[in-house]
Amino acid sequence: MSKHVIVVGSGNAALCAAMAALEKGAEVLVLEKADEALAGGNTKYTAGAMRFAYDGTEDLLPLIRDRADPRLARTRFGSYPRAQFADDLLGFNGGRPLSPEQTRLVDQSLDTLHWLASHDVTFEPIWSRQSFERDGEIVFWGGLTLAAQNEGVGLFEMELAAVERMGGRLRCGAGVTGLVTEGDRVTGVRIGAETLAADAVILACGGFEANPDLREAWMGGNWRKAKVRGTPHNTGDGLRMALELGAAQRGLYDGCHATPMDLHMADFGGLHLPPAERKNFRKICYFLGVMLNAKGERFVDEGKTFRNYTYAQFGRAVLDQPGHFAWQIFDAKVDPLLYGEYHFEEAHFVEADSLVALCAKLEGVDQLAALATLNAFNAAVDQDTPFDPTILDGKAATGLPVPRSNWAQVLDTPPFRAYPVTGGITFTYGGLSVSDRGAVLREDGTEIEGLFACGEMVGGVFYEGYPGGSGLTSGAIFGRLAGASAGA
Secondary structure: OOOEEEEEOOOHHHHHHHHHHHHOOOEEEEEOOOOHHHOOHHHHHOOOEOOOOEOOHHHHHHHEOOOOOHHHHHEEOOOEOHHHHHHHHHOOOOOOOOOHHHHHHHHHHHHHHHHHHHOOOOEEEOHHHHEEEEOOEEEEOOOOOEEEOOHHHHHHHHHHHHHHHOOOEEEOOOOOOEEEEEOOEEEEEEEOOEEEEOOEEEEOOOOOOOOHHHHHHHHOHHHHHOEEOOOOOOOOHHHHHHHHOOEOEEOOOOOEEEEEEEOOOOHHHOOOOOHHHHHHHEOOOHHHOEEEOOOOOOOOOOOOOOHHHOHHHHHHHHHOOHHHOEEEEEOHHHHHHOOHHHOOOOOOOEEEOOHHHHHOOOOOOOHHHHHHHHHHHHHHEOOOOOOOOOOOOOOOEOOOOOOEOOOOOOOOOOOEEEEEEEEEEEEEOOEEOEOOOOEEEEOOOOEEEEEEEOHHHEOOOOOOOOOOOHHHHHHHHHHHHHHHHHHO
């Protein structure tokens, strides 16, 4: 007799869990708190990029839907070995060794992408965001090469189609309010007064980023001010239900994926926009210009390394500034390199033909100090090293209170633009402890029978930062693990 598995949530991790349980012959019901338009959790808000280890182009081609794209012939994808992925994670661990969860993320990343492709979840090179043209070649940088076809919306749609082809069902408007237990075993869920029985329940309903009270309690008061980039429905419900059963906490509850966002965006990433456009409120091209706070000072090394490795930290850094905001300053020569969100119709910016006039338009900023900072930056730029955004070019600005390591260019080409940003939160890092089969663990290390977790709810995957694209990959890996175990 097949098992009955309930998956709580409908994002990438949840749908991967559903697919894996269905592969084991289980009957699967996916329950989503949101209505149909907002089903998919945070997945729909992403660019669909997935970071994974690969040795070369031969590992990528089976994943790419359009292998006839003429650009492929002149593209250099390079490689991204497991050792590099591990080192990138270690760079955000604050001195901690790789966790078991991180080791699983690295070791199973490529296989999981190929597993998704076996379910007709396909990908395309991230031409516009992860590559630059150089000497007639398209050169990828930063180890992040592929995103789901049609980004996060496409990932959700392809995964849901796979679940439904395999016989799984999605029920929207079904917010789970509690877990049903018999003795020490989870035997189902409650939706208000309704009870649904199950042989296994998989919690895949996200973190607590959309709950301002929990953000303040677990992360500190500044985080109450953060813009919520993703779904309004990730309010910590699954964490609450599991913790009430004695589940063990794991990871840093004051840590999160953050990113600089348009200061004037609405909370929850612009719900009035089509899902594919919600990502346009991000502002992550700071490495091509400078960022100033209310004191008119630079506060981070905007060119420390590739932005894949800094935007999650710099989102927090912006939120920690006076007034919880900053301005990103660019001149016209980098405008062609700015991502589409800077030319998005609803993007906020000010423009002027001189730095003096631009600084006069920086609301909330010490304008004299801002001008002095920009002039000092210009004077400190290395004029001899060529600018090359495909590598860590070493084009620096030295002798400053906050040095600049790469991609420093004099701001000298009008018109000048400044974009106001704040910190936006995407997902939280603190979660639950799970076993090597994805089961939720108690403080004493025993499994809560019948209860599994995946996605943002798994703690120990990320600590003090995040290599871009790892979140969706982690969700797929731990979703597949939880689903296979629950359905077996």
